[in-house]
Amino acid sequence: MNHVSPPLRRSLFLLIFALTVASDSAAQGLDSRIVFASNRDGDWDIYSMDVNGENLLQLTNHRTSDEYPAWSPDGKRIAFNSNRGLSPDLYVMDSDGKNAIRLTRDGRSKSRPSWSPDGARIAYSSFRLEVGNSEIYVMDADGNNETNLTNHRWNDNKPSWSPDGNKMAFESSRTGLFNDPRHIFVMNADGTERRNLTDDTHLRFNSAPSWSPDGRKIAFSSRFNIAGDDLFVITADGKELEQLTDGPGTSRLPVYSPDGRKIAFVSGRREDSNIYLMDANGTNAVKLTKRAPGTGNTSPSWLPGALAVNPKGKLPISWGMVKWTGNPR
Numbered sequence: 506m507n508h509v510s511p512p513l514r515r516s517l518f519l520l521i522f523a524l525t526v527a528s529d530s531a532a533q534g535l536d537s538r539i540v541f542a543s544n545r546d547g548d549w550d551i552y553s554m555d556v557n558g559e560n561l562l563q564l565t566n567h568r569t570s571d572e573y574p575a576w577s578p579d580g581k582r583i584a585f586n587s588n589r590g591l592s593p594d595l596y597v598m599d600s601d602g603k604n605a606i607r608l609t610r611d612g613r614s615k616s617r618p619s620w621s622p623d624g625a626r627i628a629y630s631s632f633r634l635e636v637g638n639s640e641i642y643v644m645d646a647d648g649n650n651e652t653n654l655t656n657h658r659w660n661d662n663k664p665s666w667s668p669d670g671n672k673m674a675f676e677s678s679r680t681g682l683f684n685d686p687r688h689i690f691v692m693n694a695d696g697t698e699r700r701n702l703t704d705d706t707h708l709r710f711n712s713a714p715s716w717s718p719d720g721r722k723i724a725f726s727s728r729f730n731i732a733g734d735d736l737f738v739i740t741a742d743g744k745e746l747e748q749l750t751d752g753p754g755t756s757r758l759p760v761y762s763p764d765g766r767k768i769a770f771v772s773g774r775r776e777d778s779n780i781y782l783m784d785a786n787g788t789n790a791v792k793l794t795k796r797a798p799g800t801g802n803t804s805p806s807w808l809p810g811a812l813a814v815n816p817k818g819k820l821p822i823s824w825g826m827v828k829w830t831g832n833p834r
Contacts, residue, residue, distance in 0.1 A: 537762065538808040539769055539793070540564070540574045540583055541780055545800045551585055551602065553808075556767075556782065558793035564602030575618045575627075575806050576600070577646075583806075584608075584618035584627055595629060597646070600808075608648035619664045619673075620646075621694075628654070628664040628673060641675050641696075654696030661690075665714045665723075667741075670694060674714035674723050680704065689714050689725050691741065702743035703727075710734075713758045716741075717785075718765040724749070726757035726770075736770060736787070749787030758803065761785065763810035769793075771803050780805050 540553040546563075549570040554561045565571040569588040576583055584597045590607055593614040598605040609615055614632040621628070627646055632639045639660045644651040655661040659679040666673055673694055678687045680701065686709040692699040702723070703711045710728040717724070721741055726734040733755030739746045750756045754773040761768055765785060772781045772790075778801030783790035794802040
């Protein structure tokens with residue numbers, strides 16, 4: 506670059522620097538937000554916040570419970586379950602909390618919505634009184650074409666779609682009585698070929714699986730001693746297990762950031778039920794929410810990042826602009 510004038514050379518340097526900073530910010534998910542449920546105002550409503558806990562927004566304000574929010578893949582909608590129709594049904598609203606639409610109306614309890622990666626379908630848990638247990642169902646994003654995927658006499662809950670849309674992880678008590686033990690299963694998205702991932706581990710009460718964005722790992726919580734739940738991660742083939750947290754208190758409901766570098770989770774560290782953020786290897790945990798006495802925060806869900814890691818692990822370039830004030834000669 507010896508033939509380039511100093512002002513132009515400086516402008517090129519600033520451009521490269523801006524691109525580097527933008528890509529690094531995207532890699533850390535700093536452009537994202539987290540939606541969650543909180544009863545800080547007396548009943549459960551849906552809120553959103555920046556990933557550093559700032560800019561809190563209340564999205565719902567209803568006298569009944571609104572819980573378990575899940576951001577759609579395009580970031581435009583949020584699915585959640587609510588008792589506002591006198592029974593726990595699934596709803597969807599715009600990402601700013603407006604235009605809530607009721608998707609299910611059969612009066613059967615439904616919770617834990619999970620969007621397919623293409624946004625076309627929603628999986629969820631549903632308890633049916635006539636069969637006496639909870640199953641995993643899937644329906645179109647408009648509430649039509651409901652299908653039972655698990656159809657088992659014991660409880661299946663908390664579905665989580667793989668990033669490529671081909672598989673689904675869930676928790677199940679089908680290996681024992683009275684929900685103990687409870688294991689993490691993976692099945693095809695049509696409900697076939699179910700496989701127990703945690704059966705060969707020392708863990709017994711496993712819950713709330715969450716896929717990493719590259720599809721290689723599944724984070725979950727496990728209650729393996731009297732101290733409470735901790736967070737673990739297992740490879741999608743079930744061969745490698747790693748413990749991420751070891752107290753203090755209970756840690757549960759993990760969910761990966763869009764780039765896979767962070768995990769948001771719920772913890773009772775020194776207090777009950779706050780949203781925390783940590784590196785994906787379990788280090789550098791920080792608290793994002795503040796809890797008033799008698800209230801809690803739970804069920805985090807990330808706004809999908811347009812600049813996050815795609816399933817093949819490639820980070821797109823984020824193009825930026827800098828103002829050039831030099832006078833090339």
